[in-house]
Amino acid sequence: MNVRMILLDCINAVLKKKGKPQIQELDERVSLRLDLGFDSLDLAELTVRLEDKTGIDIFAQGPVDTISEILRRLSDGHTDR
């Protein structure tokens, strides 16, 4: 499964727990906080879900917010290994 699909699945897992509608595709401009209503704990859960699936800590270099930023961290994480 590629990283975009993994990210989509993980975001939807958090949204499901929050009782919010799922997203169908990744829009790289989307802000997790402003557009999807993620708070700090939601971001923490997403971080852990992504790390379990990819081995990459997306917060290692500081906070992220947009889908674009997360994809870049996931891509950089794969490149570093």
Added chain:
Amino acid sequence: MLLSDVAHVGKLNVVQDGEFRHLAKLNTLSPVGGNLIFIEDIKYARDVDPTLVSCVITRVDLVDTLLSQSPGIGVAASEQPRESFYKIHHYLLDSGFYFAKKPTYVHPSAVIAPGVKIAPHNVRIGANTVLEDGVIIKENVVIGNNCLIQSGTIIGNDCFEVTTIDGVQTLVRHAGQVIIGNNCVIQSNCTISRGLFPSRNTVIGEEVIIADLVHIAHGVHIGHKTRIAAGVVVAGNVEVGENVWIGPSAVISNNIVVEDKAYISIGAVVVRNVKAGEKVAGNFAIEYRTLLKTLGRALLDE
């Protein structure tokens, strides 16, 4: 002042007389030396620095240990060293040992609301400083220029230091000061306690902003430009650096050091020193990211 001068007050057996100029606790000694302290536990006997400590009140069985370690210091034995020490402290407080009474000075440009109470002695209020209605300023308080103290705040009260004197649990009266720098704001219903001893006053730097319902305990130092949100408790002798953020309802335990530009998150309970620039959160507070990952893991397992 000699140990023998106050032996009758503290019921001391003076084994070796000595002179002291300050009373202090081991962690707040006056750096100029001449400190009188008390020791009830042998583990603290090792920490006695004879260049700073000139006299010790201690248990009979610790006398020889202290004298062998620091032969030149004054040592007095007491059945209750802590009680003796604080009895002597109260006696000296009443006798004018710590400070002379000087008339209070309020700068002519200061704005003092009608309902403000200011102690008649040992207070200085700086130029253009505003004290809103209901503010109480007790003795031994210095407030700089251009400060704003909002309603209901009390500055210079005794803090939470408790001992037993003659069988009665007693609040220890304080002898130190509160010193507040220029351009500070202290919002409503705060308490800023004065130092227990002059060797460790409560000091607030310049441009410090403190929100409502904050308690600053005795001996706390707050560095310049630090911001303290509502409901915070800063316990005794805490050292907070410059440009620190302390979030709402955070608690900082006593004797902690928070270095410059640290960030204490909302509701954090800080029981370990915080390094410069570090961001901590949680109860007990740990590095912010580590806490979030731990919580994220817990949420995953729900």
